[in-house]
Amino acid sequence: MAEEIGGPVLCGEATGAYIFYPPVARLVSGTFPNVRLIAVLRDPIERALSHYHHNRRHRPEDEPLSFVEAVRAEDERVAEDERKLSQDALYEAPDLKKYSYIRRGLYHEQIQRWMEYFDRDQLLVLHSQDLRSEPDAVLSETFDFLGLGDVQIPNTEPRHVGSYEHSMDPS
Template sequence: MSSIRDRVKQLVPTQVSRRVKDSLVDYGVRTSDRRPPPDFLIIGTKRGGTTSLWNYLVDHPLVPRLFPAWNTKATHYFEENWHRGEAWYRSHFPTARQRTALENRHGGPVRVGEAAPLYMFHPLAAQRVSALMPSVRLIVLLRDPVERAYSHWKERRTHGVEPLDFAEALTAEEERTAGERERLIAEPGYHSERHDWYSYRARGRYLEHLEPWLDRFDRRQILVLPSEDLYRDARATYRRTLEFLELPAFDPPDFRVYNDRRSAPLEPALRAELAAYYRPYNDALRRHLGLDLDWPDRTA
């Protein structure tokens, strides 16, 4: 079935379609004072199953999609679009009236959210989120960082922005991203594609990027899910997420995998090097969160 956005494009010329889109965006901003901020955020990790979990959640009748309907899963407000302001951010979510109508129709609480896996990694996102939405619930998917890094590289290759092979990209990462994190902190309106695109190794040092969130939010507001649990038993992980969001039980139409990128397996020597690199970081993460993360780097 084609998306609403595709159907709009089929019905009207490009220039009219653009006007319709701009009109809806403007309407969202003008009514932003009637649109409460979201109840939950999926903040990471990139290539950890965030798109799949998001799609399972918006199948639930009490989890509406973003506004306008052609928006996918994220506003990217707390990293790329911070300069647009709070009214622009709130414009993407349902009005209080729409929430009430859904609650009356389906007999349960509405939970509104977005899924933006760069949020966990961005150095300013945690403080921005906590200032605007101190009671928001946070969902974090954590994948074996070796597999995450390789999948991240495959995505960049597919999108045509990564000319290097994986080993070369890992070697070039520090030089490519040098100074970008510091510039993001110094210039609040700056957005760095390099920080997002080429952070293959750095992005898997999860505790380092989670600590700003753990410092600002009650641990009961944060649900950490191993991505491997989602891959092995999506239904059980979905149910656990609904319980965290205090949503009634629901069975979505299916649990198909989104954005899967199959390829040749990672070269064994490179896999071993990365596993050794991540071992101390993963051990610290396990101790801090008290989680049994069954990743291949584990020695005991």
């Protein structure tokens, strides 16, 4: 393919799931040991609330609890999926996907897991707030990390933005 386009090929993949699921770092390292990794981290509380409201908006039958109740129930709701995932790296873990409101924001342990398989210079950690407030600077840093030089992006306006009430039920 590189010969067809006259140079090297750069491919990317974007998902918040890879950093979270324990087996993924090992699986990726076996296939792409020299990969460049970018983690865009969101405020963990904002992330948890957004995840909760996404579930309520798109699958209300799956999330009947208040946010506070859902956080309190998280350990019990995901325990079986975590057990199965520890035995089968390819298990899809539907309850872990739905109800991991707090776990997905535990970035330190997630990044540590990736550092078991990759060198620190293979990982760029960005903060979503910086990406929102200074998109050009963050994109410049990202392109430099990827070895792309100066790339101009014509439109850095946010897309796929959801909205919800930020207050929490005190129960």
